[in-house]
Amino acid sequence: MYDIIGDVHGHGDRLEALLSKLGYREQQGVWRHPERKLISVGDLVDRGPQQRKSVDIIRAMQEADEARVIMGNHEFNAVAWVTQDENGDYLRPHTDKNYTQHKAFLQAAEADSDWYRSTIEWFKSLPFYLDLPDLRVTHACWHEPSKRIIDLHTDEEGALHESAWQHATRKGHELFDAIEIMAKGWEVELPEGYSFLDTSKFERRHMRTEWWREDSRNYRDIAIGVEPLSSLPDADIDGAALPGYDHAKPLFLGHYWMQGEPCLQSKKIACVDWSVAKNGILVAYRFDGEQELRDDKFIWV
Numbered sequence: 001m002y003d004i005i006g007d008v009h010g011h012g013d014r015l016e017a018l019l020s021k022l023g024y025r026e027q028q029g030v031w032r033h034p035e036r037k038l039i040s041v042g043d044l045v046d047r048g049p050q051q052r053k054s055v056d057i058i059r060a061m062q063e064a065d066e067a068r069v070i071m072g073n074h075e076f077n078a079v080a081w082v083t084q085d086e087n088g089d090y091l092r093p094h095t096d097k098n099y100t101q102h103k104a105f106l107q108a109a110e111a112d113s114d115w116y117r118s119t120i121e122w123f124k125s126l127p128f129y130l131d132l133p134d135l136r137v138t139h140a141c142w143h144e145p146s147k148r149i150i151d152l153h154t155d156e157e158g159a160l161h162e163s164a165w166q167h168a169t170r171k172g173h174e175l176f177d178a179i180e181i182m183a184k185g186w187e188v189e190l191p192e193g194y195s196f197l198d199t200s201k202f203e204r205r206h207m208r209t210e211w212w213r214e215d216s217r218n219y220r221d222i223a224i225g226v227e228p229l230s231s232l233p234d235a236d237i238d239g240a241a242l243p244g245y246d247h248a249k250p251l252f253l254g255h256y257w258m259q260g261e262p263c264l265q266s267k268k269i270a271c272v273d274w275s276v277a278k279n280g281i282l283v284a285y286r287f288d289g290e291q292e293l294r295d296d297k298f299i300w301v
Helices: 012-021 051-063 073-082 096-110 113-124 144-152 162-168 174-184
Strands: 002-005 025-027 030-032 037-040 067-069 129-131 136-138 187-189 206-209 251-253 269-271 281-287 298-300
Touching (some): 012 051, 030 051, 051 067, 073 096, 073 113, 073 162, 073 174, 144 174, 162 174
Parallel strands (some): 002 037
Antiparallel strands (some): 002 281, 025 030, 129 136, 187 206
16 A cells, blocks of 8 residues: 655665654665655755755655555645746745755755756656545645635646646646645634734734634634744634535645644544654555544654
C-alpha cells in the first residue's frame, strides 16, 4: 500500500533516514520498497540545509513510479517566484519577506541553473490533490467546491494549465481562492474589533483554523498561529463558516507544523507535518487500506 510522508523542507538526510526506517532501499539511484509506494504531501523545499537532495530523492522516486507527489504551497510559491505576467512582473513579488522565506531554495538554485529550471518545470507538473480509491491527499484542506474550480484549470494529470498561473496568483479570482484553501488552509474572518499580530508583526483579521475539528467551534480552540489566544473572542464560530469533511475516505494533510508525538486529527484525518524544520520530526503514516486510521501507524525519525 502507501506510506504518506510529511513536509520535508530541505531535510534530505532526515528523509533518507525515514525511508530507510520504512524499509525502502536505494537501488540504481532510486529509493524503492518491494511492496509499497510513497506519497508526498508536498513542501519539499525551503528552510532546510539539503534542498537539492530532498527534491532529487522524491523526484527520482516519482519518475520511477515509486512515489506520487502533490504540490505544497512552497512548490507553488517557487513557481510563482520565477514566473512573469504579461507586464514582466513576477507572480510572487520579490519582496524581502518573500525572499527570506524562499532563501534556502534559491541558494541551491543559484548553484545550478539547469537544475533549477528543470525543478521548476517538475513542480509545475504536480497536482494539488490525490483522490484515490481508498484515500485522499491534499496539502492543507479538502474542500469540494475548491476542488471543482481547480479541476476546471488543470489537465488530466492535475497540473495547472500554463495559462492558469496568472489567475492562480491574483486575489479575487476564484482559482486563487480555491488554491489558497486547498494548499494553504481554511481561514475565518474575526468579528469586528478583533485582530492579532502574526509572526512578522502584521495585523491580521483572518485566522487559520483547525477546520477538521468536530469537538469545538470556539475561536480560541481551533485557531492556528494566534498568540495570545486571549486576543480572540471566547465564542463559537458560525458552523456555516467552516467547511467540514464528508469522511468518505481517509484524508492525509501536511502544512500545519504539529508539535509533540504524532497523533490523528480524527479517525479519518491525519496530518503528517510534525515540524521537521523547527526541531521537530519527519513523519510518515503507513497506510494499509484501513478506513479508520490509527495512531500506531505513524512512523518517524
